[in-house]
Amino acid sequence: MKGLRFSRKDLCIPYGVFLVLFVVFPLLLVVYYAFTSKTGQFTLENFIWFFTDGTSLKNLFYSIGIGLITTLFCLLIGYPVAFILSKIKSAKKSILLLLFIMPMWINFVLRAMAMKEILTLVGLFGKYNYLNTIIGMVYDYLPFMILPLYSVLIKIDKSYEEAACDLGANSIKVFLSVTLPLSTSGIISGITMVFLPSMSCYVISDTFSNGKVTIIGKLIETWFGPGDNWNFGSVIALIMLVIMFVTTLITDGLSKRTKTREEEL
Amino acid sequence: MAKEKSMEKEVVTSKIIELIGVTKNYDGTPAVNDINLYVRKGEFITFLGPSGCGKTTTLRMIAGFEKPTQGKIYLNSVDITDLPPYKRPVNTVFQRYALFPHLNVYENIAYGLKLKRIKTAGVDKNGNEIEVMAKYTKSEIAEKVKKALKMVDLEDFEKRSVTTLSGGQQQRIAIARAIVNEPEILLLDEPLGALDLKMRKEMQVELKAMHEKLGITFIYVTHDQEEALSMSDTVVVMKDGKIQQIGTPQDIYNEPKNSFVADFIGESNIFSGTMVGDRKVKFMNKVFDCIDDFEKNEKVDVVVRPEDVEIVSVEKGSVSGEIISSIFKGVHYQMTLMVGKTEVEIQSTKCYEKGEKVGIIIAHNNIHIMHKEFVSNVYDGYINKNNKVCFADGEFDCDVTQLYEGSYLDDEGYLITKTGEKIDLTDVDVKVEVGLKDIEIIDNDVDGDACGSIISIVYKGDHYQVIIRTDEEEEDFVCDTEYTWNENDRVSVKIPSDKIKLKLKVEEAK
Known part of the structure; x- marks a missing residue:
């Protein structure tokens, strides 16, 4: 009987198996393919190709650009929304919050298609591919910006703002010197949740630009699919991984700095 | 010192803050109800009351965080009712x-200074000397912050993060952050509530010293009566959004205006009494001399401080009883004496053991009489074996199931509670409450449940208030009636069983 007893540690086993099978093993495969040629020999040729071949690098920069612009617009639209929602006291609040969150309940491909129809209706579709892609991205990722911002803003003790006002700050100064700095952690997690996915979500760019805008995610798909070069695909995937890692490092560093100040208060 | 506005006759020139008819409603219910009050320049005034009494709301209206639903607030005779907080020369030390x-720490204290504009001499483009609004320079700010930190005894703390400070240190920084702006009024919202007892005592002394040093007006909010009495020049006692009493700590303690103030301000014995003659009051079934002049037969509250009760031998005492508890409290003994059915709290430096029989006397100037807001008759009673309630020389039908929620009576007269417990109510002590309008007076002394004589009739505008005193126990029934009666009429009373409200005595003790 004793030998059959489970300890708490054993609960990790299912996830451990999953992790090895579906994360560690594929990752090793990607690394293997990135550093080998088609015939299986070790090579750095794939990386040299990526950085010398103009299209790949161009696509990478465009992806970063689209990601940055999407994040910026999400922040510019999402912050005021989250701020106003956090200030509403009445029962209307939950309904309003629901209105902003509800789009997340609908399949995002369906949402993208609907938005595309609207853009066609107003005559934008087919004319401005990059603009349409960004509109689509902002539309799809806005709730991911609002939610973390809202959950941080709602937690800020009202007495900080009152104290600032009491010490002579008008509402604009109160916002700039107290509310905004105290919501940094929400801004950071909002950025993380919008920037990284918007760089790689090619379904949206495909839908809104009719396949004319190629972002980095699309490139990977092409090499693994019709392009039939797993080595090139793996290199791009690995570079994406590095970018994500670096972004996470930067945002983590930022949020740690703000967190130490927020702690215990 | 401040007085209630209606009472004020003399001209006072140095009012710094004045509240006139201020009411604040939240969703229709008043948190502050028609307050009139002024604060003199330089005084230390405390709003004292239990939670929910409106003291913090009043403070927040002075700070500008809340707008009164009705009424006006004046600062130096200027209406500031609609002025936002950042334009008021008032700073707040917040509860947390x-x-x-x-x-x-430095940036916190400098926050207000960086925003402040001060009048300084300047020169316009034509070379004329004019007054311009200028910011403080960096060195001026640094100097002021340093001074403020010195004031609160936290020099060299400038660079510290506020999250690393202890509660007491945070408290001091909060005070420094407020006083560095040189406000005309400092508002303190239960500032010592989060500190431990020793720290609280220290800060009380320091705050008092700071008040004297700065010379500005302090408005302090607390629920701690000891804190209020020891620090303030003036105490404003509040309850349910209304001011109960305004006065010096001595006034409030020695001459409480009503039983609430007496009870809240410190331990007191509050007895129900009746005025029986010129400066004579009857309570604990005994007539005492007193110094307050009230109308004969008026129901009053009698307040006696525990330290004003003197223990003597049984023969010498006005009343006597048995000590039922005696606890050593450091300087004095806290004792409880049972006189008949009334408990009397006594403080004395001399110890009397539990079980000892003693008498007590109370000096006539230590008996404080207060008007009673008379809304219902209250009696001590008990349930007899027929599930009727006995009080005031009578036996009344009543609904005993109200003592336990969801209970019912079985065939044998036992009470079955919601949980199925079987209770015999015989001889259970209860508090009985009967409304003034619920007592029916019958013109003979046979048909009612209790009988007595009418001792007083007062016309109250649209009805008469009649007091009937029972023969043996001399309990009084106060009733409102439309009919005229005569003094000394022999009558009896009847009370509908559903109008008799019962409460278990044990429950009340909780």
């Missing part, structure tokens, strides 16, 4: 300090 967590 509200120090900005993203700024260090």
Whole structure:
């Protein structure tokens, strides 16, 4: 009987198996393919190709650009929304919050298609591919910006703002010197949740630009699919991984700095 | 010192804050109800009351965080009712300090200074000397912050993060952050509530010293009566959004205006009494001399401080009883004496053991008489074996199931509670409450449940208030009636069983 007893540690086993099978093993495969040629020999040729071949690098920069612009617009639209929602006291609040969150309940491909129809209706579709892609991205990722911002803003003790006002700050100064700095952690997690996915979500760019805008995610798909070069695909995937890692490092560093100040208060 | 506005006759020139008819409603219910009050320049005034009495709301209206639903607030005779907080020369020390967590100690204290504009002499483009609004320079700010930190005994703390400070240190920084702006009024919202007892005592002394040093007006909010009495020049006792009493700590303690103030301000014995003659009051079934002049037969509250009760031998005492508890409290003994069915709290430096039989006397100037807001008759009673309630020389039908929620009576007269417990109510002590309008007076002394004589009739505008005193126990029934009666009429009373409200005595003790 004793030998059959489970300890708490054993609960990790299912996830451990999953992790090895579906994360560690594929990752090793990607690394293997990135550093080998088609015939299986070790090579750095794939990386040299990526950085010398103009299209790949161009696509990478465009992806970063689209990601940055999407994040910026999400922040510019999402912050005021989250701020106003956090200030509403009445029962209307939950309904309003629901209105902003509800789009997340609908399949995002369906949402993208609907938005595309609207853009066609107003005559934008087919004319401005990059603009349409960004509109689509902002539309799809806005709730991911609002939610973390809202959950941080709602937690800020009202007495900080009152104290600032009491010490002579008008509402604009109160916002700039107290509310905004105290919501940094929400801004950071909002950025993380919008920037990284918007760089790689090619379904949206495909839908809104009719396949004319190629972002980095699309490139990977092409090499693994019709392009039939797993080595090139793996290199791009690995570079994406590095970018994500670096972004996470930067945002983590930022949020740690703000967190130490927020702690215990 | 402040007085209630209606009472004030002399001209006072140095009112710094004046509230006139201020009411604040939240969703229709008043948190503050028609307050009239002024604060003199330089005084230390405390709003004292239990939670929910409206003291913090009043403070927040002075700070500008809340707008009165009705009424006006004046600062130096200027209407500031609609002025936003950042334009008021008033600073607040918040209950939980509200120090900005993203700024260090220096930045916190300098926050207000950086925003401030001061009048200084300047020169316009034509070379004329004019007054311009200028910011403080960096060195001026640094100097002021340093001074403020010195004031609160936390020099060299400038660079510290506020999150690393202890509660007491945060408290001091919060005070420094407020006083560095040189406000005309400092508002303190239960500032010592989060500190431990020893720290609280220290801060009380320091705050008092700071008040004297700065010479500005302090408005302090607390629910701690000891804190209020020891620090303030003036205490404003509040309850349910209304001012109960305004006065010096001595006034409030020695001459409480009503039983609430007496009870809240310190331990007191509050007895129900009746005026029986010129400066004579009857309570504990005994007539005492007193110094307050009230109308004969008026129902009053009698307040006696525990330290004003003198223990003597049984023969010498006005009343006597048995000590039922005696606890050593350091300087004195806290004893409880049972006189008949009334408990009397006594403080004395001399110890009397539990079980000892003693008498007590109370000096006539230590008996404080207060008007009673008379809304219902209250009696001590008990349930007899027929599930009727006995009080005031009578036996009344009543609904005993109201003593336990969801209970019912079985065939044998036992009470079955919601949980199925079987209770015999015989001889259970209860508090009985009967409304003034619920007592029916019958013109003979046979048909009612209790009988007595009418001792007083007062016309109250649209009805008469009649007091019937029972023969043996001399309990009084106060009833409102439309009919005229004569004094000394022999009558009896009847009370509908559903109008008799019962409460278990044990429950009340909780």
